[in-house]
Amino acid sequence: MPGRFWLSDNTFNSSGAGAAALPAEPEKLVFGLPALTWQKAIPLGLMFFCILFNYTTLRNTKDVLVVTAPGAGAEVIPFLKTLDLPMAILFTMTYTALANRLTSDMLFYACLLPFIAFFGVFGFFVYPNKEVLHPTEFCNQLDITLGPRFHAPLALLRTWTYSAFYLVAEMWGSIAGGALTSRSAINLSPYRLPVRPTATTPTRILLPLPLPPPPTPPPRTPRHTPGAALAVVSLLFWGLANSVMTVDEAATFYPLFGMGANLSLIVAGGVTERLSKLRASLPPGVDGWGVALQGLMGLVVLNGIIISILHWGMQKWVVPKVQAQRAALAAAGKGEGGVKDSSRSAKKHKAKMNMMESFKFLASSPYIRDMATMVVSFGVALQLVEVTWKAKLKTAYPDPADYSAFMGKFSETTGIVTLTMMLLGRFVIKKFGWGVAALATPTVILATAIVFLALVMSKNLFAAPLAAMGTTPLMAAVVVGSLQNVFSRASKYSLFDPCKEMAYIPLDDEIKGKGKAAVDVVGNLVGKSGGAVLQQAAIFTFGSLAASTPYLGIGLAIIIINWIRAVLSLEKQFYALKDHKEAVLAKQQEEADAAAGSNDLSESGGAAALKPNPA
Numbered sequence: 134m135p136g137r138f139w140l141s142d143n144t145f146n147s148s149g150a151g152a153a154a155l156p157a158e159p160e161k162l163v164f165g166l167p168a169l170t171w172q173k174a175i176p177l178g179l180m181f182f183c184i185l186f187n188y189t190t191l192r193n194t195k196d197v198l199v200v201t202a203p204g205a206g207a208e209v210i211p212f213l214k215t216l217d218l219p220m221a222i223l224f225t226m227t228y229t230a231l232a233n234r235l236t237s238d239m240l241f242y243a244c245l246l247p248f249i250a251f252f253g254v255f256g257f258f259v260y261p262n263k264e265v266l267h268p269t270e271f272c273n274q275l276d277i278t279l280g281p282r283f284h285a286p287l288a289l290l291r292t293w294t295y296s297a298f299y300l301v302a303e304m305w306g307s308i309a310g311g312a313l314t315s316r317s318a319i320n321l322s323p324y325r326l327p328v329r330p331t332a333t334t335p336t337r338i339l340l341p342l343p344l345p346p347p348p349t350p351p352p353r354t355p356r357h358t359p360g361a362a363l364a365v366v367s368l369l370f371w372g373l374a375n376s377v378m379t380v381d382e383a384a385t386f387y388p389l390f391g392m393g394a395n396l397s398l399i400v401a402g403g404v405t406e407r408l409s410k411l412r413a414s415l416p417p418g419v420d421g422w423g424v425a426l427q428g429l430m431g432l433v434v435l436n437g438i439i440i441s442i443l444h445w446g447m448q449k450w451v452v453p454k455v456q457a458q459r460a461a462l463a464a465a466g467k468g469e470g471g472v473k474d475s476s477r478s479a480k481k482h483k484a485k486m487n488m489m490e491s492f493k494f495l496a497s498s499p500y501i502r503d504m505a506t507m508v509v510s511f512g513v514a515l516q517l518v519e520v521t522w523k524a525k526l527k528t529a530y531p532d533p534a535d536y537s538a539f540m541g542k543f544s545e546t547t548g549i550v551t552l553t554m555m556l557l558g559r560f561v562i563k564k565f566g567w568g569v570a571a572l573a574t575p576t577v578i579l580a581t582a583i584v585f586l587a588l589v590m591s592k593n594l595f596a597a598p599l600a601a602m603g604t605t606p607l608m609a610a611v612v613v614g615s616l617q618n619v620f621s622r623a624s625k626y627s628l629f630d631p632c633k634e635m636a637y638i639p640l641d642d643e644i645k646g647k648g649k650a651a652v653d654v655v656g657n658l659v660g661k662s663g664g665a666v667l668q669q670a671a672i673f674t675f676g677s678l679a680a681s682t683p684y685l686g687i688g689l690a691i692i693i694i695n696w697i698r699a700v701l702s703l704e705k706q707f708y709a710l711k712d713h714k715e716a717v718l719a720k721q722q723e724e725a726d727a728a729a730g731s732n733d734l735s736e737s738g739g740a741a742a743l744k745p746n747p748a
Contacts, residue, residue: 512660
């Protein structure tokens with residue numbers, strides 16, 4: 134058979150004898166990059182966009198369903214949040230069983246397609262028959278028997294199809310969480326640590342460093358650990374991306390993927406808003422929100438199909454070229470294929486910790502404990518304010534179509550602000566340093582939460598001045614709460630996450646690995662569920678979310694003050710550890726220079742001794 138050439142990536146693949154003697158074709162460049170690079174980057178970028186488009190759409194839709202449902206409300210959300218953990222455990226067990234039996238290709242489809250099928254079935258079959266499926270009369274009788282304190286948990290059963298949608302959409306959120314985390318992580322450009330401020334150092338200068346190589350899992354996914362299933366996109370999307378992209382390609386395109394993530398937020402928000410406003414053009418008697426829901430779920434299914442097609446195309450046409458290219462490089466001794474570089478062969482096993490081990494490690498390390506405090510405080514603080522804001526939002530927009538249109542506009546605004554702050558975030562860190570950048574997020578949340586809660590609890594105290602401004606206390610609370618959520622999320626992605634990742638840099642490898650594992654376990658579990666547990670306890674104690682708001686506000690203030698304390702403490706430790714590490718490196722460099730100088734002197738002395746004397 135004649136030999137085959139992958140001209141785009143300058144690799145040679147032949148099945149004919151003697152074909153290896155043929156010269157390699159020159160590499161084709163498109164806009165200054167190899168054609169194979171574009172064949173990898175464009176499908177990956179489209180996949181990333183579709184995944185996060187679905188994430189934004191589902192996040193808005195699940196809130197609309199449970200908050201605006203008859204007999205439900207925002208106080209249902211804390212009870213649904215506590216079900217995330219058992220759902221995650223169930224999903225983890227299923228994912229692990231599938232991962233042990235399927236190839237990486239089949240595992241991708243086995244994880245993706247059930248989600249897509251569920252959302253399609255819900256939009257076109259379950260929601261139109263909700264009146265038949267919901268046990269409304271039975272729950273009404275239970276509500277009378279149990280009393281108002283159990284109204285919120287009873288709503289889970291009253292609208293059980295909405296609860297199921299919320300939990301499955303949350304699982305997709307956990308799936309996309311890997312992508313969102315990467316969105317904030319790749320925004321952090323590879324800078325050197327900021328210099329400690331001194332009288333002669335008005336600003337802290339950050340110098341670029343090379344990007345670290347991304348992890349490169351094998352093409353065939355072997356057995357996976359259960360903990361990895363909570364961020365399946367990290368395994369599926371980023372696993373695919375890291376397996377085909379080189380380090381230089383990752384440095385070029387991963388930041389662009391981060392920008393694309395915010396673009397998907399803007400587009401999805403705009404689409405949600407426009408579909409939700411279709412009710413005005415529909416004839417009387419037509420469920421406008423039902424039509425919008427079917428349109429949104431249709432787009433979710435379409436995006437799922439596009440993701441599957443793109444993945445199939447990459448496996449069929451791109452992955453074989455990458456494998457052939459790396460095999461050719463390995464044969465040439467360039468280290469990208471079967472030849473193991475010494476730096477890569479010495480990879481250490483990634484530290485993994487359970488909950489008990491994580492707490493023990495946190496107790497032994499003030500540095501890591503302060504980092505965990507930051508992560509947990511963010512999750513709890515955002516949860517406490519967000520649920521109260523959504524309750525006010527339902528009062529302002531009781532119709533689900535109006536509520537959905539507002540959430541679409543909210544997502545669109547969040548994407549624009551986040552994109553802008555991601556562009557400015559690196560300059561904030563560069564000019565003002567780690568401490569100021571890390572304090573920005575708790576300061577924003579505290580300042581906006583004070584104004585928001587004041588409007589919520591004051592009732593009509595500010596009615597007259599607000600009326601002069603053309604608004605009401607309710608709408609003012611909605612607007613301030615919206616701004617609080619927008620800037621809290623934007624500051625997280627642009628400042629909080631980069632500062633958190635920078636704090637790991639001065640640690641040694643062992644503490645860095647164990648610390649990250651401990652912060653991830655405690656931060657994800659306590660941060661996500663802590664706020665929900667506090668709200669549940671307050672609802673059961675005081676009877677309703679509205680009655681518990683003042684006490685939740687006090688708890689919020691305590692949490693944010695402790696967060697600020699942790700940042701100030703960590704800043705001192707951060708710069709002290711950085712200075713110590715730089716001093717050690719400088720001493721090692723001096724010793725190396727001295728040793729090199731003595732060797733030069735001995736060599737010059739030996740040469741002089743061997744030189745014949747003219748006398």
